[in-house]
Amino acid sequence: MKGLITALAIAACVSAHTILNELYAANGTSFGLHNCLRLPSYDGPITDVTSSSMTCNGSPNALDTVSTNVCSIAAGSKITLRWGHTLTSGAEDVIDSSHKGPVIVYMAKVSNAGTGAPPTSGWFKIYHAGLSNGRWAVDDLIANGGKLTVTIPSCIPAGQYLIRGELIALHAASSYPGAQLYMECGNLQVTGGGSKSPATVAVFSLILTADDVASTYNLYSGQTTYTIPGPAPFTC
Numbered sequence: 752m753k754g755l756i757t758a759l760a761i762a763a764c765v766s767a768h769t770i771l772n773e774l775y776a777a778n779g780t781s782f783g784l785h786n787c788l789r790l791p792s793y794d795g796p797i798t799d800v801t802s803s804s805m806t807c808n809g810s811p812n813a814l815d816t817v818s819t820n821v822c823s824i825a826a827g828s829k830i831t832l833r834w835g836h837t838l839t840s841g842a843e844d845v846i847d848s849s850h851k852g853p854v855i856v857y858m859a860k861v862s863n864a865g866t867g868a869p870p871t872s873g874w875f876k877i878y879h880a881g882l883s884n885g886r887w888a889v890d891d892l893i894a895n896g897g898k899l900t901v902t903i904p905s906c907i908p909a910g911q912y913l914i915r916g917e918l919i920a921l922h923a924a925s926s927y928p929g930a931q932l933y934m935e936c937g938n939l940q941v942t943g944g945g946s947k948s949p950a951t952v953a954v955f956s957l958i959l960t961a962d963d964v965a966s967t968y969n970l971y972s973g974q975t976t977y978t979i980p981g982p983a984p985f986t987c
């Protein structure tokens with residue numbers, strides 16, 4: 752039975768991926784579909800945790816919808832990230848509900864958010880949600896039309912940053928490679944702010960292999976806890 756469920760989950764997967772498609776300012780106004788985002792042309796996951804695409808997506812998901820614009824947001828204010836199944840999906844088609852798992856947001860300070868390469872270091876976590884009272888972060892994301900609102904830390908220095916939204920689908924994660932990682936990066940100019948420098952994390956592949964999260968979680972074994980990869984989110 753368990754094998755059948757896993758097989759069905761994998762079969763359902765082709766039509767079930769997701770892309771972080773849109774960013775919204777603190778007042779809820781969209782910055783524009785695909786604007787300020789480095790988007791893959793293909794909505795499928797990255798499953799090789801050693802891949803350099805773990806940072807901001809890319810090969811094998813060709814990055815051909817890349818915005819070099821940089822969107823301005825004040826430190827301490829809210830920003831909303833919206834995921835959709837394809838590059839044009841709306842609130843009714845976020846991701847297949849089989850794709851349960853955590854949602855995680857990182858930022859990294861960069862010198863050129865518009866056209867600079869994604870940095871391999873300097874990332875700090877600003878948000879995560881996993882499994883809480885039997886409900887996954889992905890369930891909440893679907894219920895909210897794909898939108899997640901997070902706060903840009905008030906104390907980080909003004910300047911250019913990449914913001915990295917990540918969703919990890921665990922429906923096939925009982926063996927490696929099985930966890931499906933969906934991540935895209937957005938280009939931000941943070942205004943205001945302070946002078947605190949958050950502790951940064953090791954490269955994403957190390958986080959995932961160290962915690963073994965990518966290879967060992969069985970979504971169908973009735974587990975009631977899940978350890979989200981990486982550190983606790985930074986607070987000012």
Ligand SMILES: *[C@@H]1O[C@H](CO)[C@@H](O)[C@H](O)[C@H]1NC(C)=O
Pocket residue numbers: 776777778779780823
């Ligand atoms: C909302 O915020 C954006 C970005 O700061 C700004 O361009 C826009 O004018 C604001 N819209 C309203 C209705 O306040």
Ligand SMILES: [Cu+2]
Pocket residue numbers: 764765767768796850920931
């Ligand atoms: Cu999928």
